[in-house]
Amino acid sequence: MTDQTATERDAIRTVLDNVSRAIGAKDAKAVVSHYAPDYVLYSLAPPLQSIVTDERALVEWFDTWRGPIGIARRELSITAERDLAICTSLNQMTGTKTDGVKVHLWYRATVGLRRIDGRWKIVHEHESVPFYMDGSFRAAVDLAP
């Protein structure tokens, strides 16, 4: 049981690593291949939720970056039970936008996965930064763990 769960966690970690690598390489097709058909995204950017799993939105977002996009995970926690898993982590996104702005953004990531036909697929991603409740309503893009 323990070994099986460890093996499952390894398989799930590999999926997350592959997604990060695919984002880094701006390979939208590879990213989307990890999504389940009923994938629901709560993204860093509006709208509140997206249920689109086609590659177009990703390609448009990739085109706003000059060079590679880095995604590093810290404090990754993976909890798996049979065919369902929840992962939480603090992620750092790094790179340079096409307008020259350098990005070093820490954000929270919650990922839900289901094993479908023997393969772990991402059914849900929730990525966010908090916001300052000092009346400014500024997104807290300057935090670090």
Next chain:
Amino acid sequence: MTDQTATERDAIRTVLDNVSRAIGAKDAKAVVSHYAPDYVLYSLAPPLQSIVTDERALVEWFDTWRGPIGIARRELSITAERDLAICTSLNQMTGTKTDGVKVHLWYRATVGLRRIDGRWKIVHEHESVPFYMDGSFRAAVDLAP
């Protein structure tokens, strides 16, 4: 199996309803009673994450509201597998702050639960709004589903 899962989903929905009701009544002790010992919160407000499950932070937050706090869930999805569950929903928080500001805030909520000693406990909550990527870095507190 189907019935069992439906029963589990009902039990989980009841936990979420009870938490919303406890927040509405500003009953910090009742809210915290639903948290697992290893509860991790990604909150609307900084910091990036909180692992504190004591009632003090909740009481301080409750004290910033005049009268009751409303939490309504929409598009609630519950996926349960044995002793693990993931819930997603779009929530609306309503009420009046002590400075007279009226709040009508839609946000995204992801909740992870584990069944411990036969009772569903919340191990993780991730609550957020997206932010505008137009250079303003404003939190998108004006969205609605």
